[in-house]
Structures are given as structure tokens and as C-alpha cells.
Amino acid sequence: MTTQSTSSTPTDAVTTFTAAFAGLVATGDTGPVEQLLAPGFRHHRPDATSSTKDQWLSAVRGSLERIAGMEVEVKHVLASGDHVVMHRRRRLPGGPEITVVDICRFEDELIAEVWEIIEPAAEAAAHLSWWDA
Structure with a gap:
């Protein structure tokens, strides 16, 4: 795992963020992640849809089974300023x-927004020339 940090995003935030999401997957406990989310949290998807904190947590809870x-x-975790980027493989x-x-x-040590990009690994080669659709 590669980690870069600046004074604006302490290493503690990266560690807490990584541990909370690992705990979510391992135990199904949304509590640690919920504690990291700002009241006005927004989750953004590539299709331009967004969800609120309550909507996102509800969707996560509904998918736990x-x-x-x-x-x-976790392949990489990078931090710069007020942003943290996590690159993972899931199976x-x-x-x-x-x-x-x-x-x-x-924002104020809480996650205010997340942009999530998901790609099936088996389809990655086909997406290298997406403009030839």
C-alpha cells in the first residue's frame, strides 16, 4: 500500500478511513464508517446520481448479506490536501x-463527499478503446 500525506490530511485520517472500511467488509458494522461521514455527506456515482448519508448507509446495510x-x-491509498483516494480490488x-x-x-476531519468508480476487471481491456463502441 502506498500512502502520501500532507499536513491538511493527517495520516490518522487515512488510517481511520482505511480501517473503518475494512471493518465494514469484515464485520458488517456500519458504525465506524457512519462516524466518519459529515452530516451533509454525498455519495456520487459515474452515472451522475448522488445519494445522501442516510440513503447511502441504507443501501450499504441492504447489501451486507x-x-x-x-x-x-487495497492497492493504493493516496492523500493530498483534503482528499483521500483509495484504489482497491474486490472479489x-x-x-x-x-x-x-x-x-x-x-471537511473538518469528516468525509463530506465520495466519488466511486467501479469497473469489472474482466472488462478492463474492452474499455481501453471505449471510443470505438
Whole structure:
């Protein structure tokens, strides 16, 4: 795992962020993640949809049974200013592998926004020439 930090985003925030999301996957406990989210938290998807803190937590809680046993490999965590970027690979037992990049913006030591990008690893080569659709 690669970590870069600046004085605006303490290493503690990166460590807490990484541990909270690892705990979510390992235990299904949304509490530590919920404590990191600002009251006005927004979660953004590539299709231009966004969800509020309550909507996102509800969706996560609703998916916990389906993601039980998911393997997560953190490839990189980078921090600069008020942003933390996490690049991971996820795999469900017997399921496909996906690559995920989360870009988080912190505000007052809480996560104010997350932009999430997900790509099935098996489709990555086809996406290298997306303009030839």
C-alpha cells in the first residue's frame, strides 16, 4: 500500500478511513464508517446520481448479506490536501473481480463527499478503446 500525506490530511485520517472500511467488509458494522461521514455527506456515482448519508448507509446495510465474505485488496491509498483516494480490488466468493476507486473529500476531519468508480476487471481491456463502441 502506498500512502502520501500532507499536513491538511493527517495520516490518522487515512488510517481511520482505511480501517473503518475494512471493518465494514469484515464485520458488517456500519458504525465506524457512519462516524466518519459529515452530516451533509454525498455519495456520487459515474452515472451522475448522488445519494445522501442516510440513503447511502441504507443501501450499504441492504447489501451486507450479499457481500458477506468479500475479499478486498487495497492497492493504493493516496492523500493530498483534503482528499483521500483509495484504489482497491474486490472479489465475492466464487464471483467476478471488480476494481474500485473512491475519491473522498474531507471537511473538518469528516468525509463530506465520495466519488466511486467501479469497473469489472474482466472488462478492463474492452474499455481501453471505449471510443470505438
